[in-house]
Amino acid sequence: MYKYPQSILNLINSFASLPGVGNKTAERYAFYVLNNLNIEDIDEFVTNLKNVKENIKHCKICGNLSEDDICDICKDSKRDHSIVMVVENERDVLSLEKLDEYKGVYHILGGAITFSKGISAADLNIDSLINRVKEGQIKEIILATNATLEGETTARYLKELLNDYEIKISRIAYGLPVGQDLVYADQMTLLKALEGRREYK
Ligand SMILES: [Zn+2]
Numbered sequence: 001m002y003k004y005p006q007s008i009l010n011l012i013n014s015f016a017s018l019p020g021v022g023n024k025t026a027e028r029y030a031f032y033v034l035n036n037l038n039i040e041d042i043d044e045f046v047t048n049l050k051n052v053k054e055n056i057k058h059c060k061i062c063g064n065l066s067e068d069d070i071c072d073i074c075k076d077s078k079r080d081h082s083i084v085m086v087v088e089n090e091r092d093v094l095s096l097e098k099l100d101e102y103k104g105v106y107h108i109l110g111g112a113i114t115f116s117k118g119i120s121a122a123d124l125n126i127d128s129l130i131n132r133v134k135e136g137q138i139k140e141i142i143l144a145t146n147a148t149l150e151g152e153t154t155a156r157y158l159k160e161l162l163n164d165y166e167i168k169i170s171r172i173a174y175g176l177p178v179g180q181d182l183v184y185a186d187q188m189t190l191l192k193a194l195e196g197r198r199e200y201k
Pocket of ligand 1: 059060061062063064070071072073074075
C-alpha cells in the first residue's frame with residue numbers, strides 16, 4: 001500500500017499529537033508546511049516552540065507564567081498587594097485581567113483538588129500561598145477557583161486552612177453557572193462574579 005514518504009508521516013504524527021488535531025487536520029498542516037512555508041518561517045516556528053519551554057518559568061511569588069523570576073503583576077507597585085485572588089490556572093489570570101477591573105494580585109494553584117485523578121492538595125501551589133499569608137501583608141483572599149465540584153472542594157479546603165489567620169476570605173463564583181470554568185465565562189458574568197464576591201464562611 002502506498003504511503004507518504006517518512007518525513008511527511010513524521011510531521012503528520014507530530015501535529016496529530018496535539019490536542020484537538022485529528023489525522024485529517026494533521027495531514028493538512030503537514031502539506032501546508034511543505035507547500036507554503038519557507039525555511040525562515042519554519043526556523044521561527046521551531047524557535048518559538050523551544051523558547052516557550054526554555055524561557056517560561058513560574059513566578060516565585062504567585063506561580064504565574066513569567067520570563068523572569070517574578071512576574072509583571074507581582075512586580076507592579078501600582079497594584080494592591082494586600083488582596084490576593086486565588087485561581088486554578090494561568091489562563092484564569094488572563095480572563096480576569098481582560099476586565100481591567102481587579103487591581104490586586106494573584107496566586108495560581110496549578111489545578112484543583114480532583115480525587116478522581118489523584119490530584120490532592122499536596123500537588124497544588126498551596127504552601128507558598130500560606131507563606132505569603134504568614135508574611136502578614138495580605139488583608140483579603142478572594143477564592144476564585146472554578147464553580148465546579150473540584151473548584152468548590154479546593155475553595156473549602158483553602159478556607160479551612162486560612163481560618164487560622166486574621167484575613168478576610170471571600171469567594172467569587174456568584175453569577176457563574178455551576179459547573180463552568182472561569183476561562184469560558186463571558187466578561188459580564190465574570191465582572192458580576194467579581195463584584196458579587198462575599199465573605200466565605
Ligand atoms: Zn507573580
